[in-house]
Amino acid sequence: MAIQCDNNNDYPDFAQRRQIVLDALEKYSKENTSIVPSGFVDFRLRELYYFVEAIVSHGADLFFKEKEYEEFTHLLRLFIDQKESREQILHVIWQNDDVRLCNKRGRDVTVKYEKEFYQAAAEKGISREDLAISAIIAAAPEKLVLHSPPESSPLKDALQKIFGEKCKVCTGCNICKNS
Numbered sequence: 402m403a404i405q406c407d408n409n410n411d412y413p414d415f416a417q418r419r420q421i422v423l424d425a426l427e428k429y430s431k432e433n434t435s436i437v438p439s440g441f442v443d444f445r446l447r448e449l450y451y452f453v454e455a456i457v458s459h460g461a462d463l464f465f466k467e468k469e470y471e472e473f474t475h476l477l478r479l480f481i482d483q484k485e486s487r488e489q490i491l492h493v494i495w496q497n498d499d500v501r502l503c504n505k506r507g508r509d510v511t512v513k514y515e516k517e518f519y520q521a522a523a524e525k526g527i528s529r530e531d532l533a534i535s536a537i538i539a540a541a542p543e544k545l546v547l548h549s550p551p552e553s554s555p556l557k558d559a560l561q562k563i564f565g566e567k568c569k570v571c572t573g574c575n576i577c578k579n580s
């Protein structure tokens with residue numbers, strides 16, 4: 402799926418991206434006085450992408466006021482809940498300076514999910530972690546297991562926030578030992 406920008410290949414700057422996300426949030430809140438996940442189907446990948454890119458690159462504190470961040474992660478959780486899971490379990494493995502994704506059989510599925518975002522990554526120069534979080538949301542796993550995340554990791558923080566109970570941090574296993 403290609404990432405589209407309205408303003409002809411010009412990637413919006415930080416303030417514009419923030420506005421796009423806030424507009425989407427406001428629009429959704431107006432249209433949905435109660436929580437109706439099916440109403441979220443139309444939520445576009447672009448806003449989602451700007452959101453995850455922003456929180457990983459800039460940190461949630463800088464991008465959102467706390468309440469906005471809470472609301473947005475809530476919407477993102479609804480989005481993931483109503484999206485069909487493409488993996489039962491997804492293992493997120495931090496290895497050297499890289500992040501790999503493996504499915505429940507231990508097969509590396511990093512490229513499978515990240516390739517949807519390669520074009521955007523090449524055009525916009527997005528970071529390794531932005532690519533990973535976009536891919537993880539695209540996979541919408543039923544469970545997420547984080548192996549050997551760094552102590553301070555915006556990616557880990559964002560995943561825990563977005564996936565909530567579905568996200569566990571491994572306390573030590575063979576995957577961790579080898580990473």
Ligand SMILES: [Zn+2]
Binds near residue numbers: 548
């Ligand atoms: Zn582990």
